Amino acid sequence: MYNNQLDIKALENWLWEAACKIRGPIDAPKYKDYILPLIFLKRLSDVFEDEINRLAQSYGSKETAEELLAEDHRLVRFYLPRKARWEELAKQTTNVGEYLTDAVRTIARENPKLQGVIDIVDFNATTAGQRIISDDKLKELIEVLGRYRLGLKDVDADILGRAYEYLLRKFAEGSGQSAGEFYTPGEVAILMSYLLNPEPGDEIYDPCCGSGGLLIKSYLRFKEKYGSDSTLVPLKFYGQEILPSTFAMAKMNTFIHDMEAVIALGDTMSRPAFLTPGGSLRKFDLVAANPMWNQNFSPSTYENDPYNRFIFGYPPSSSADWGWIQHMFASLKEKGKMAVVIDTGAVSRGSGNVGKNRERDIRKEFVEKDFVEAILLLPENLFYNAAAPGVIIVINKSKLAERKEQILLINASKLFKKGRPKNYLPDESIKQISAIYLNWREEEGISRIITREEAARNDYNLSPSRYVAQNGEDNTLLLEEAVVQLQEAEEERKEADEKLREILGELGLW
Numbered sequence: 001m002y003n004n005q006l007d008i009k010a011l012e013n014w015l016w017e018a019a020c021k022i023r024g025p026i027d028a029p030k031y032k033d034y035i036l037p038l039i040f041l042k043r044l045s046d047v048f049e050d051e052i053n054r055l056a057q058s059y060g061s062k063e064t065a066e067e068l069l070a071e072d073h074r075l076v077r078f079y080l081p082r083k084a085r086w087e088e089l090a091k092q093t094t095n096v097g098e099y100l101t102d103a104v105r106t107i108a109r110e111n112p113k114l115q116g117v118i119d120i121v122d123f124n125a126t127t128a129g130q131r132i133i134s135d136d137k138l139k140e141l142i143e144v145l146g147r148y149r150l151g152l153k154d155v156d157a158d159i160l161g162r163a164y165e166y167l168l169r170k171f172a173e174g175s176g177q178s179a180g181e182f183y184t185p186g187e188v189a190i191l192m193s194y195l196l197n198p199e200p201g202d203e204i205y206d207p208c209c210g211s212g213g214l215l216i217k218s219y220l221r222f223k224e225k226y227g228s229d230s231t232l233v234p235l236k237f238y239g240q241e242i243l244p245s246t247f248a249m250a251k252m253n254t255f256i257h258d259m260e261a262v263i264a265l266g267d268t269m270s271r272p273a274f275l276t277p278g279g280s281l282r283k284f285d286l287v288a289a290n291p292m293w294n295q296n297f298s299p300s301t302y303e304n305d306p307y308n309r310f311i312f313g314y315p316p317s318s319s320a321d322w323g324w325i326q327h328m329f330a331s332l333k334e335k336g337k338m339a340v341v342i343d344t345g346a347v348s349r350g351s352g353n354v355g356k357n358r359e360r361d362i363r364k365e366f367v368e369k370d371f372v373e374a375i376l377l378l379p380e381n382l383f384y385n386a387a388a389p390g391v392i393i394v395i396n397k398s399k400l401a402e403r404k405e406q407i408l409l410i411n412a413s414k415l416f417k418k419g420r421p422k423n424y425l426p427d428e429s430i431k432q433i434s435a436i437y438l439n440w441r442e443e444e445g446i447s448r449i450i451t452r453e454e455a456a457r458n459d460y461n462l463s464p465s466r467y468v469a470q471n472g473e474d475n476t477l478l479l480e481e482a483v484v485q486l487q488e489a490e491e492e493r494k495e496a497d498e499k500l501r502e503i504l505g506e507l508g509l510w
Helices: 008-021 028-059 062-071 096-110 135-145 159-171 186-196 213-226 244-256 299-303 321-330 358-368 427-438 452-457 479-506
Strands: 203-206 236-241 261-265 284-289 332-342 372-377 391-396 406-411 447-451
Touching (some): 008 135, 008 159, 028 062, 028 244, 159 244, 186 284, 186 427, 213 236, 244 261, 358 372, 372 427, 406 452, 447 452
Parallel strands (some): 203 236, 284 332
Antiparallel strands (some): 372 391
16 A cells, blocks of 8 residues: 655655664665665656556557567566566565565666666675575565655656665764765755756766766756756766766666766776767766865876876876866866866965965966856855865856956855754755856855956965955864865975985985
8 A cells, every 4th residue: 555645754754764674784874775776676666567557558458568568678668577576576575685686687687778777786695694684674675665656646756866865864974984975965966057057958967976966956957947848959968987886876866867868887087988989088068066075196197198188287196176177177068167066175275375386276277268157165064074165166168258257256155054964055045146146246245256367366266255255254274175285285395305306416416
């Protein structure tokens, strides 16, 4: 018997109850790895049932529809053999893990698009000779997840994304974060979709797409603007993700939304997946991304790059922020635009230093070539693996005439509401911030438009808090930024020592 309405509160209660069923056997951050594939399977099964009913209306009976489907799987989105449908899974009382694993592998064989997506979990797996999740626990989990119908008319298509957000929000806090689990809060992703404002036919790319949240929010923004107008050229989406389990979540997410998306598995910085036939980087209209902040890549990543990405300079080993930005910039079409959320230090580190500084010098190139359009300072404590606020950098290869040689700085650090465990951007703040950007306006205490010359006078420090002061603002250096600056200083010291040894060697004094 199904409950009828799965609103946000019901969704959260439902997921919490599901998580409680497997509590104990696995660590809390891993709950989603078991629950989300099962929700995806439930969705596939219910949608398949909807499609059988549709075919039955056309051909007279379910039996006839089943016969037709057995001969031609292309009549439906994804074909599910009978033993892999939810109603059959729910009947199992013994060997549940083995049956469930066999079912998802059967679906993957019948639907090549789902290989490496739905079959990523072995529900029968053991460790030290013991089952990770017992058949009894799996049976209870299936009973809970079977409580709601997830067909096309039953729930919003964003069900998986909302479930993912809830499970991360509920269990990531305090549990520690793996390197790749860098999650963009939903409201930040929505804000970025407003800033990019996709138009019909746009191709949108995320080089570190995680579970696909930024791509999906861009898709939902497009649908919000244009509805279901079938005459419009649809958006196309491209993403790359390094972690296999997160890659699978992104694929599930895009399938549920019926998005025209290509998601690739792999390391974008060393092996970008989207290339032209000639081997150069493919170009996109829009790029939206949230790479891991202050990553440490080997210098050879930049020095031996075959794609000519790092034309404005090599970032320091202490932070790859401007390495990621240059990859995204190199992936833009001639009139392309990108929005990236990154560590606040990326817009200020190195400014005021005597002599060269790699990050400042790269930033200077972007400013002098008039590619930086806007910098938006976010509130602190939005992100799950950092208390640091973060900034959104908007880079535009083709600014409007009235925006040439100008940069819009938005200090949104106070436009949040307190939440548990994290702060969040309310809807009114998202609308206010995006309206300031889209209408290119100054607002007292929130935004300022500066000239390229003013940026140069401030040694290319683009931190909004430097230009838009707010009462009671705390300008104390954040620990994360202090550590990066210390690493940067140490690297500069080593370079200076090396140069000094070279000079002394030439003089015969070393």
